[in-house]
Amino acid sequence: MCKECEDLTRRNFLKTAVIGGTALGMGLMDQNTLWGAAGANLKFSTWHPPLSREVKTVWTPMMEEVKKKSAGKMGYTMYAGAALGKGPEHFDIVAKGMSDLGYFTATWTPGRFPLTDVLSLAVWVNGKDVAADIGNAVYNRVLKDEFKTVKVLELNGCIQSFIWTKKPVSKMADLKGMKLRSPGGHQTNYIKSLGAEPIFMPLGDVYMAMETGTVDGIVTCPPLILAFKLFEVAKHATVLTFGCVSEGTVMNMNTWNGLAAEQKAVIEQVCTNPFKTTGGLTSDDYEIIMKEIT
Numbered sequence: 001m002c003k004e005c006e007d008l009t010r011r012n013f014l015k016t017a018v019i020g021g022t023a024l025g026m027g028l029m030d031q032n033t034l035w036g037a038a039g040a041n042l043k044f045s046t047w048h049p050p051l052s053r054e055v056k057t058v059w060t061p062m063m064e065e066v067k068k069k070s071a072g073k074m075g076y077t078m079y080a081g082a083a084l085g086k087g088p089e090h091f092d093i094v095a096k097g098m099s100d101l102g103y104f105t106a107t108w109t110p111g112r113f114p115l116t117d118v119l120s121l122a123v124w125v126n127g128k129d130v131a132a133d134i135g136n137a138v139y140n141r142v143l144k145d146e147f148k149t150v151k152v153l154e155l156n157g158c159i160q161s162f163i164w165t166k167k168p169v170s171k172m173a174d175l176k177g178m179k180l181r182s183p184g185g186h187q188t189n190y191i192k193s194l195g196a197e198p199i200f201m202p203l204g205d206v207y208m209a210m211e212t213g214t215v216d217g218i219v220t221c222p223p224l225i226l227a228f229k230l231f232e233v234a235k236h237a238t239v240l241t242f243g244c245v246s247e248g249t250v251m252n253m254n255t256w257n258g259l260a261a262e263q264k265a266v267i268e269q270v271c272t273n274p275f276k277t278t279g280g281l282t283s284d285d286y287e288i289i290m291k292e293i294t
Helices: 003-025 031-038 053-069 087-095 115-120 128-147 186-193 203-212 222-227 253-258 261-271 274-278 283-293
Strands: 040-045 074-079 101-105 150-156 162-165 179-181 197-199 217-220 236-238 247-252
Touching: 040 053, 040 087, 053 074, 053 222, 053 261, 053 274, 053 283, 074 261, 087 101, 087 150, 087 247, 115 128, 115 150, 115 186, 128 150, 128 247, 128 274, 150 253, 150 261, 186 197, 186 217, 203 217, 222 283, 247 253, 261 274
Parallel strands: 040 074, 040 101, 179 197, 179 217
Antiparallel strands: 101 247, 150 247, 162 217, 162 236
């Protein structure tokens, strides 16, 4: 190529880049045009540990399915554990754009999602697939006003939580004065009503707190006993449902608005009930989890 042609090509490229960037910044160019041509790499965030069942059987397979169904136009990077922030921060991590989509727990931010706490009432639900169907139905009827800053992909009330303790509990009197880690929400009131003292702390701190005697036990669901290896310090379980936390999968609104119509369709198809999509943490999986713990 002659030098004159090379200079002309370089000038055209720079001119196009400057004009295109300016147009995009001014809102004159649809971001779908760029994402549709170049594809998107979506950042997914969750507080679940990287090697947990949640990440291995739900979140990674879910994002792989998004990649597959979009013919590779939507890739992903997984940010699990505390990679982008602590558990209670995960809603804002997505809402503020640090992550494109992710999993958050509403119960960990008391007072912020008061109506959504209805999903954490003491009911018996064996699988997250069922919990997501329930949560999505309630969201569509009464919870939309609590989530105007994000695109809600699914909500769920998790599955039932039990009392896991260092010492056996055979009667209510055994719970009196015990310090139990509470996830917050309705579970805090349930713990108080049994004569125990609710303590809130991050899940990652519970193992050492039980070892040192700071807490005597925890109220949580079986999958998290596995994820944080709490079965090593909580040798006893009292099986009665406390319900569990309200949580779900959300997408940053700017990211959502920047997707092409066919990309949005893929996201909704795969992520509206990620547990059904992947087969992870379903009713069938719950039985396996309990056997692994015992």
